[in-house]
Amino acid sequence: MHDAEKADGTVSHWKVGLTCAAVVAAAYLAAGLLFDPAPSTPQSGDSYVTPPVQFPVQIPGCETVEPPRNGSPSSVVFLDKYGYDNPFYPWFSGPKATAMTEALHAALPEDVEIAYASLQQSLLFEPILGEDPKQENYGSDTAAHATLLRGDRAGALRVSVRQSAQPVPPCVAGDLDERRTLADGTIVDTHDTWHEMNRVRTLSRTATAYLPDGTVVRAHATDEVTGRAAAVPLTVEELVTIVTTPGLRVTAPIPPATFAPPRWCITGVKQSPPIAEAQARRWNAVLVGIPLDGLTLSPPLGALLPAYMGGGVCQIVGLGIPEQDSLLSIKIIIGQPFPQQDSPDNDATSRRLADGAVLTTEESQYTASGPTKSTARRSRTVTVTRPSGTQITVDSSVTAADEPVSQALLEAIASNPGLDVS
Template identity: 35%
Template sequence: MRTDMRRGGVLLDVAVVVAIVAVGTVAAGVLEDQPPSVGPIPGCDVVLPAEEGFSFSIGSYGGRYDNPDYPWLTATKASAMSTALIESLPTDVELEFASPSNSLVFQPMHIYPEGVEIAEGVTVEDISGDSTASGVVGRGDTKAPLGVSVEEWDGEIPPCVEERVDERTTQPDGTVVDTLDAVSDSDGGPTHRRTAVAYTADTLVHARTSNDGSDAMLPLRVDELRSIVSNPELRVTAQVPEGTPPPRRDCGSYQENPTLPLSKDMVERIGASLAEQWAVFLPDAQSDRPIGDLVLGSSGSASACTIVNVSTPTGSTELSIEISIRDTTGWRSTDAQDSSGVSRSTLPDGTVVTSRSDDTLRGGQPSEWLSVLRPSNTLVQFSFGDGIEADSLVELASAPGLDL
C-alpha cells in the first residue's frame, strides 16, 4: 500500500531518464485533534496540514512492455490506454504533433538500479510501477504540457492534505477523485498547476498540467482533468479491444544541427506515398502496423520514421525507416568504397546508394544498414535483418512521392 507519496513527474531526455519526485508525508492514522490552522476541504472528512516536501534526482533507464514484474502493462494495453486518453480530451482541445513519447503514448515503466540509495525513507518501490503518457495540448492560443500516469493500486484512500487537494469528489461507481487548482512558487517564479488523482479499487490515475506564471492560462479545466482520470478505460483491468496494434515507438537518428520539424501534413503525405510504393515493391511483406503510419522523428530531427516488425516468405525482421533532409556533404563521395563493410554506388539519375553490414547480432540477427540519397537530397535510411532484400528497399526508396 502506498499512501505517502505523489509523483511530481518524469522527464525524458534521449539517453537519460531522470525522475523528479516530490515527497510529502501523510500520517497513517486519523488525527482526532486537528490544528486550528487547517481549514475544511470540500468532500474531505479529514484534512491534514501541509508539510514541506523535498525533491531529488535519480538516474534510470527505460524498461519494456510485457515486463513480468508488471504483467498488466502489455504493449497492446499501453496502446489501448493511449487511444482512450486521447479520445477523452475535449473535442476543442488539440494534441500537439510530436514524437510518440511526447504524443500521450503510455511508456514502459522505468527501471532503477538495484540497491540504489534514493533518500531517507524513500525506496525504489515508492517511485516505480507507473506508466506515463506525456504531451502538449492546446485550446485556442493556450498550450500546456499534460502528463497522465497509471499504476496498479490496491491501497486505502488517504486523508486529504492541504496544498495537495482543494476538492474531493466521489463518482457514482465509487471512484474517488482529488483535484487541485493552485499557484506555487518554485525556482524563483510562480507556476499555475492543476492536478487530478483518481483512486479506484485496482488503479491510481494521476493527471497534471501546468504553465509558468501566477496568471498563466491552462487549456484544461479542473472538471475536464477529473473526467480524464475517471475514464474506466484507463484502469489496469480494462479489457484491450481485439486487434489493437502495439503502440507507436520513438525513432529517427540524432542530428547535431536539427532543422525545423516536419509538419503533420508532410509526414502524412510521405506516409501515404510510402504505403503505396511498399505494396508495389514488397507485395508479400506483412508488417505488424501499417508501413505508412509514420511519426515525427525524435531528438529534434526533421524526419519522418517508423519501426515495424516485418514477415516475408523468407524470414522476419525488425525494420526501421527514416526519411529526412540533412547536410549530405560527403554522402555522394565514392571514398566510402574503401571502408570496411561499406559499399557505395550511384544510379543513372544521380541517386546514391550506401550499404553496410554489421556482424553484431540484433535480436538474434545480423543487422543491415542501407541509405538512399535521392537527387533532391531527401535521404531514406533503412535498418533491417533477414527476410528483406536490399534491392527491393532501394526500389522503394527511389520511387516517386518520397521527396521532402
C-alpha cells in the same frame, strides 16, 4: 547495436488514432521527475514559491483535514531492463499500454490536439521501470505525456497510472481543493494551483482518482510550453473525466487483437535540422502509396514522427506476424553533405541514380545484447542521398536465420522521388 534494436518506432498523429503495432518498445535509460506540489524548501540559489496555505481549513468532501506538509522535487533514474514485460508488475504489458493509450486519447475533448512531436511525447504510455511495487511513488507507474494544442494556445499534460494496495490518503491542506466520492466508490481529488520558480509562475490543475480496484490515476495539466501562447489546456472537469475513464483501470480488459506499442526510433549520430509537420505529412502520404509486393507490415508505413534522438523523422514497423522480431525502419534527415560516390563508409557499395542521387547499400551481421540473452541478427540497408541534402535510410533487421526484405524493395522505398524535400 543496430538502430532498429536501440529504439522504438512511431505512429501517425495520435489524435487521429492509434494504429496497433506489432513490436514492443524498448527504452534504455529513463529519468523521472517526481514532483510533490506541496510547499517545498527552495534549493540553494533558487526561489520557489507556492500559494500560502490556510490552516485550519474546511475542504469540500473531507471529513477531516490534516495540516500542510513540506515536499520537494526529486529526480530518480532507472535502467529499463524489461521494456513492457516487467515481471514485478504483471498487470501491465505492451498490449495493455496500447489499450490505455487509445482510452486516454478518446477521453480528450474534441477540440484538443496533440502537438507534433516524437512518439514518447505523444501521450503513449511507457514501460514501468521500478522493481519494487511497495515503492508506489518511485518507478511503479506508467506515464504518458504530451503538449496539447487548444485553439491558439498550448499547455502540457501528464497522466500516470499505478496499482496500489494502500488506503486513500488523508486530506491535507494545500494538496487539494475538493474531494469527490462517486457512486461506484471512486474518490477523486482535484487541485487548481500555481508555483513560482525564480519568479516564473506556472499554473497547474490536477485530478487524482482512487478507484475501487486499486487503480490510482493522476492527470496533471500545466501552462508550461515554449514557442506558443501558454494556457492550462484542460479544465478541472475534463481532468476528472480523464482519470475516471474505464479503459485506464488496471483491471480493464484488453480488447482482442491489441498489439504492443510501436518502437521509439532514432536517426543515428548524424544531426538533422528539424523537419516541419507539413513536410512529414507529405512524406507519409508518399509512403502509404508505395507498393510493397505483398509484404505485411504492422503498422503500415506512413507514420513518420520526429526522432527520439538525432533530429529528422523516422518509423520502425514489424514484419510478418505481430510476435516476430523482424523489423523495417525508415529514417529521413535533411541538410546532409552530398557523398563521394567512390568512397562509401565501411563495406558499403555505392552507385549514382539517373536523377543524380547517390544510393548506398550495406549488409551486416551483428549481435544484439538484451537483459537476459544475446541474439545473432543480420540487416540489409539502403541509403539514398539527394543533391538537396535529403537522406533516406531504409533498413531491414531480422534474426540471423531469417532473410531481410529484398534489396529491390528497399531501393524502391528509399529512392522514391516523393521523399525529397518539397
